[in-house]
Amino acid sequence: MPTPVPELNDDPAALKAVIARLQRERDGFYLDWLRVQAELLRLKKQVYGPRADRARTPGELAQILFEFAQGLENRPAHPADLAPAAAAGQEQEADPQQARRVGRHGRRKLADCEELPTSRHVHDLAPEQRACQACGHERVRIGEESSWQIEFLPARLERIEHVQVKYACAGCDARAEGAQIERAAKPAAAIDRGMAGPGLLAYIVTSKFHDFLPLYRIERIFERLGFEISRGTQSVWCGDVAELLAPLHRLMIERVRASPLVATDDTVMPMQAPGKTRKARLWVYLGAAGHPYNVFDFTLGRGRDGPAKFLENCSGTLLADAYGGYDGVVVSNRLRRAGCHAHARRRFVDAQAFASAQAGEALRIYRALYAVEARGRDLTPAARLDLRQRESAPLLRDLRERMLGWKASLLPKHPMAEAIGYALNQWEPLNVFLNDGAVPIDNNAAEREMKRVVLNRKNSLFVGNERGGHTMAVLASLTSTCFRHGIDPQRYLTQLLLNLPSVPAADLPEWLPDRWKQRQASLPDQA
Numbered sequence: 001m002p003t004p005v006p007e008l009n010d011d012p013a014a015l016k017a018v019i020a021r022l023q024r025e026r027d028g029f030y031l032d033w034l035r036v037q038a039e040l041l042r043l044k045k046q047v048y049g050p051r052a053d054r055a056r057t058p059g060e061l062a063q064i065l066f067e068f069a070q071g072l073e074n075r076p077a078h079p080a081d082l083a084p085a086a087a088a089g090q091e092q093e094a095d096p097q098q099a100r101r102v103g104r105h106g107r108r109k110l111a112d113c114e115e116l117p118t119s120r121h122v123h124d125l126a127p128e129q130r131a132c133q134a135c136g137h138e139r140v141r142i143g144e145e146s147s148w149q150i151e152f153l154p155a156r157l158e159r160i161e162h163v164q165v166k167y168a169c170a171g172c173d174a175r176a177e178g179a180q181i182e183r184a185a186k187p188a189a190a191i192d193r194g195m196a197g198p199g200l201l202a203y204i205v206t207s208k209f210h211d212f213l214p215l216y217r218i219e220r221i222f223e224r225l226g227f228e229i230s231r232g233t234q235s236v237w238c239g240d241v242a243e244l245l246a247p248l249h250r251l252m253i254e255r256v257r258a259s260p261l262v263a264t265d266d267t268v269m270p271m272q273a274p275g276k277t278r279k280a281r282l283w284v285y286l287g288a289a290g291h292p293y294n295v296f297d298f299t300l301g302r303g304r305d306g307p308a309k310f311l312e313n314c315s316g317t318l319l320a321d322a323y324g325g326y327d328g329v330v331v332s333n334r335l336r337r338a339g340c341h342a343h344a345r346r347r348f349v350d351a352q353a354f355a356s357a358q359a360g361e362a363l364r365i366y367r368a369l370y371a372v373e374a375r376g377r378d379l380t381p382a383a384r385l386d387l388r389q390r391e392s393a394p395l396l397r398d399l400r401e402r403m404l405g406w407k408a409s410l411l412p413k414h415p416m417a418e419a420i421g422y423a424l425n426q427w428e429p430l431n432v433f434l435n436d437g438a439v440p441i442d443n444n445a446a447e448r449e450m451k452r453v454v455l456n457r458k459n460s461l462f463v464g465n466e467r468g469g470h471t472m473a474v475l476a477s478l479t480s481t482c483f484r485h486g487i488d489p490q491r492y493l494t495q496l497l498l499n500l501p502s503v504p505a506a507d508l509p510e511w512l513p514d515r516w517k518q519r520q521a522s523l524p525d526q527a
Helices: 012-048 058-074 096-108 170-174 198-209 215-224 231-257 305-310 325-333 341-351 356-375 381-408 415-425 444-460 466-484 489-502 505-511 513-521
Strands: 261-271 278-286 294-299 317-319 336-338
Touching (some): 012 341, 012 415, 198 231, 198 466, 198 489, 215 231, 231 278, 231 466, 231 489, 231 505, 261 444, 278 305, 278 444, 278 466, 294 305, 294 466, 305 325, 317 325, 325 336, 341 356, 341 415, 356 381, 356 415, 466 513, 489 513
Parallel strands (some): 261 317
Antiparallel strands (some): 261 278, 278 294
């Protein structure tokens, strides 16, 4: 409530003090209103709006309409929508370009069908159908006509009986020296004395941690296939698989720690606790091109101890958001901190509703920055660095000068002032990419990997305990790295679980996803 105005008694000083106080109160009410509006817009976007931080300027809307028109032009016309030539009373020549588009459209999304297994079904005339209806002579085969069809063969469960033949020495047994029994060996099982084969385990892990199906849905799928496997059993199997793959996970962690660039992000992963779930965290760490692994780590909270322990003895560049917990980690580990321009840009997108001219100008500069990045995406780090120094550095200098000018004319807690303050406070980390061509302009790659955690959290709700969190970290690391390299996780995990129990520790690096992919590519049938 505003404070009452006292009697001024024609006192100029008192009048000025009252006016100043009323102006401060007015500014406070205005800022409170702006904060409420900003929070309302954020919540409306979270519930109803698009997930992308996209500013709908007239130019962008025009580009969307242009792309829509292009798609409409390339869309084939349905025969029922075309007026027949006879009804029009004239002959219409088919447009060869349009005909080509129509012919291509159905196959465009089936470009990889040549790689699928093929079976040949020959449809022949019965002997009585080969007689000519005109003269009665048997027709002569003159050729054949082929057409293709893509078919889906449902999965099936199969029970495999392993029979180990045993042999005994009758001579030794007759001399009472023992039968000297020898039994044929069978392949080592992924789960000791377990019924689950490597293909079944790989399917469960892929379905839950790559396709994000909760275990109760997988249980229903198995019921349709004719065999019930309870979600509790599947959960135990996932834990056993994670325990088997833990040495490979630790090896991936070592490779990421040795990377000259590590990108990281985190999100909530609820864990069951008495009364209500506990807000545990899952962190992701992405290695650079020479260390191409995505590694997840589970912690019970968001304290700095988690990243500090994971990044211990690292020396390179840490690409992350502005979370303050990274500051001590960077100092203690002699890491260089790189900032994320996507986070800075997001603040200007949110402030556009309250300072359209200033935020629009900042977003224009960001569009120019990302246009430079798009042109430098396929360049070497040295060439990309030269491009950034020539084109991106002047853009950022211009943005900083504009922000300093805007800041002087804004109230301190205005949404635009807060966006400017965020960018200026992070200015040194935000400029690291200008001095290193291998450092990305943003941390979007790590943020995208958080989507697999969010989807799992949405479908499965929580992990049961700390062991379940570590199980998720191990299996998400393998499936995420498979996705990074374009590997089918079902095929990779099946071979991994089939061979890993008997693989010596020295040969473990050969089963890293990238090394496995190289080995598969070198096989004769993959050439």
